[in-house]
Amino acid sequence: MKGNEASDRPDVSGPDKGKTLSRREFMTTVGGVGVGAVLGGMFVNSVLLPDKVFAIPASGGYLLVDTKKCAGCTSCMMACSLTHHGETNMALSRIQITQNPWGKFPDDIEISQCRQCPYPACVAACPTGAMHADEKTGVRTVDEAKCIGCERCVNACPFTPSRALWNFEDKHAQKCDLCENAKYWDQVGGPEGKRACEEVCPMGAIQFTKVLPEQSETGYEKNMRTGTVWDKLGFEGAPQSGGHLG
Amino acid sequence: MSGNLLFDSATWVIWLAPFAGILAAGVTKRQDPRIEGDRVLRHDTAAIVEHWTHGLATAVLLASGIALGVLFVPALVAGGGPVWIAMNIHFFAVVVFLFGTFYYGANSLLAIKRLKEHLPTSDAVEYTKRHYGLLLGFKKFTMPPERKYFESEKMAYLMAAATTIAIIVTGLLKVLAHSIGVPAGMMSIVTPAHDVATVVMFAFILPHIFFAAILPSSWPIFRSMFTGHVSLDYAKHEHAGWLAALAQADDQTDEQTVAPKRVA
Numbered sequence: 001m002k003g004n005e006a007s008d009r010p011d012v013s014g015p016d017k018g019k020t021l022s023r024r025e026f027m028t029t030v031g032g033v034g035v036g037a038v039l040g041g042m043f044v045n046s047v048l049l050p051d052k053v054f055a056i057p058a059s060g061g062y063l064l065v066d067t068k069k070c071a072g073c074t075s076c077m078m079a080c081s082l083t084h085h086g087e088t089n090m091a092l093s094r095i096q097i098t099q100n101p102w103g104k105f106p107d108d109i110e111i112s113q114c115r116q117c118p119y120p121a122c123v124a125a126c127p128t129g130a131m132h133a134d135e136k137t138g139v140r141t142v143d144e145a146k147c148i149g150c151e152r153c154v155n156a157c158p159f160t161p162s163r164a165l166w167n168f169e170d171k172h173a174q175k176c177d178l179c180e181n182a183k184y185w186d187q188v189g190g191p192e193g194k195r196a197c198e199e200v201c202p203m204g205a206i207q208f209t210k211v212l213p214e215q216s217e218t219g220y221e222k223n224m225r226t227g228t229v230w231d232k233l234g235f236e237g238a239p240q241s242g243g244h245l246g
Numbered sequence: 247m248s249g250n251l252l253f254d255s256a257t258w259v260i261w262l263a264p265f266a267g268i269l270a271a272g273v274t275k276r277q278d279p280r281i282e283g284d285r286v287l288r289h290d291t292a293a294i295v296e297h298w299t300h301g302l303a304t305a306v307l308l309a310s311g312i313a314l315g316v317l318f319v320p321a322l323v324a325g326g327g328p329v330w331i332a333m334n335i336h337f338f339a340v341v342v343f344l345f346g347t348f349y350y351g352a353n354s355l356l357a358i359k360r361l362k363e364h365l366p367t368s369d370a371v372e373y374t375k376r377h378y379g380l381l382l383g384f385k386k387f388t389m390p391p392e393r394k395y396f397e398s399e400k401m402a403y404l405m406a407a408a409t410t411i412a413i414i415v416t417g418l419l420k421v422l423a424h425s426i427g428v429p430a431g432m433m434s435i436v437t438p439a440h441d442v443a444t445v446v447m448f449a450f451i452l453p454h455i456f457f458a459a460i461l462p463s464s465w466p467i468f469r470s471m472f473t474g475h476v477s478l479d480y481a482k483h484e485h486a487g488w489l490a491a492l493a494q495a496d497d498q499t500d501e502q503t504v505a506p507k508r509v510a
Contacts, residue, residue, distance in 0.1 A: 024272055027352050031269025035262060042258040127254035128423045145430035145437070146423060149316055150251060150333060155326045171316050 059116035060137040060191030066224040069205035076197035083185035094176040114163035114176035125156035147172035252337040267348030299346025306339035373397035391487035416440035
């Protein structure tokens, strides 16, 4: 081998002899310091620093539903899609109505709305902070630009169907934001404004509350019939069997 | 259930890889090309490591990245497990890619002449015309005295280098989003830019594979990416300019030293 290392050696015969750093020495130093810094930082972060605390504020509001009032018209789904995406596409709706044609009342219809969980598994699962609680309102929502499409939130949601949904058109996660960012709606949304699904429901089966509802396996089910004409029709309580006519 | 994303749980490995590449370059002793009897040393071990770590990782990154598909290609994997598998494959390829690319970059900075070998000269257009004219069977052209790399390769190198830089910068910003809150406005630029760079890289790598590995006339050079050597005859025919420079360098060295003329 001939003179291969000569090109990166400085002339050290001058007055700075002993002080100059060759290009190779500089490169080795940069690499060594960098490796040391990364490994050292990882050690400090994992061993010396305490574990991070995951704490986020409660949501500023919650959607309540009464499936016994729901007629399954899906107006809420189309309103949700229309106000958020400018088109009536049920697959883009953040609230989902599922119907079982063989089911009996009241199990033939289910309204799947996001519960704005006190401990949101979707937020905890997001690796980039795209799924987050809004600083002002606490509403669990998605910063679409930060979403990397890993769909961990979709799988992390403890409910079926998942309340964190995959927007197959724009390729990002999305979920109910209580219409906080309903850009195709000329109304103010969010906890202090209106919710499109609540506004359009002809049966009054969707309500909004700022009080944290009691969590249950079936969701934030609420009897919205008491004190209405439904009482007279005998629908105050849930029929045990026998279809819509009880 | 929630899968394990290495981009999230082992982010530090990503930041380690570039420095490991730089450190490795700092302790690597390179060998210059030289004539060895009836063959010519074209690539030393470091060059072979640079090429294959960068190249193979790029191929895996393209495959896993395109499978994930975000804006410009449809995703081939659905939610949950398949996405996480593809992302974790992407992670391993990123680590190798960063190591190989920074190893190459640091090596180039240590010997600028190696970088210059890849840059087009004023002969670029004329030589490229003659080179491809011969490949396509136009007899009126004569083989230009190409240097170590064909002028056409040098022009492609510029595009590959620019694309690689774009992919690394945007990719590291995407990785940074796993550790700190990168502004959404920036991410809305970074993600499409990463995707565009991916498409450009894909458009580059397909012709590169064809012209450097599939085309029979490229097989000697393809073989040299494993062995490091090409035959003297091949070098005389395809890279006359390079061989002349090597011979000239040999002669100059011989005049300055009393070492044996050539390594046999």
